Amino acid sequence: MTVVSGREGSRSGLVPWLLSVLCSAAVMALLGCVCALLYPVLKELRELTVRGEDGAEQKMLGLWSVLVISVGVASLCSASSWVLTHLDSAHSSTQDRDEAGLGRGMAALNGVMAMATVVWSLS
Numbered sequence: 722m723t724v725v726s727g728r729e730g731s732r733s734g735l736v737p738w739l740l741s742v743l744c745s746a747a748v749m750a751l752l753g754c755v756c757a758l759l760y761p762v763l764k765e766l767r768e769l770t771v772r773g774e775d776g777a778e779q780k781m782l783g784l785w786s787v788l789v790i791s792v793g794v795a796s797l798c799s800a801s802s803w804v805l806t807h808l809d810s811a812h813s814s815t816q817d818r819d820e821a822g823l824g825r826g827m828a829a830l831n832g833v834m835a836m837a838t839v840v841w842s843l844s
Contacts, residue, residue: 763782763790766782787839787844791837791840794835794836794839795836795839799829799832806825807824809824810824
């Protein structure tokens with residue numbers, strides 16, 4: 722067992738933690754900017770209606786376009802959750818298969834909830 726002095730141990734552990742926090746903040750800021758740019762576009766498309774040849778009004782965002790957008794969001798959300806779960810299990814000292822399966826299940830559930838949220842908000 723190696724004993725590390727307090728000053729060296731805290732400094733070497735602080736740098737990766739600080740880098741992780743800064744990278745997470747940058748990713749969240751980028752995601753916020755993307756959402757801020759997409760929100761007015763989707764809001765306008767949701768309210769926009771067009772007239773067909775027979776004179777009937779139809780919404781611009783129909784069932785299939787909402788379904789495609791929601792499946793895309795669900796896939797992105799599930800993939801990012803799964804990657805985070807995989808990275809967390811790869812760095813942990815115990816490789817418990819039950820916890821890894823639970824993490825993958827939560828990643829899938831996260832994607833389903835994202836899909837339901839997008840469908841609810843756009844319809």
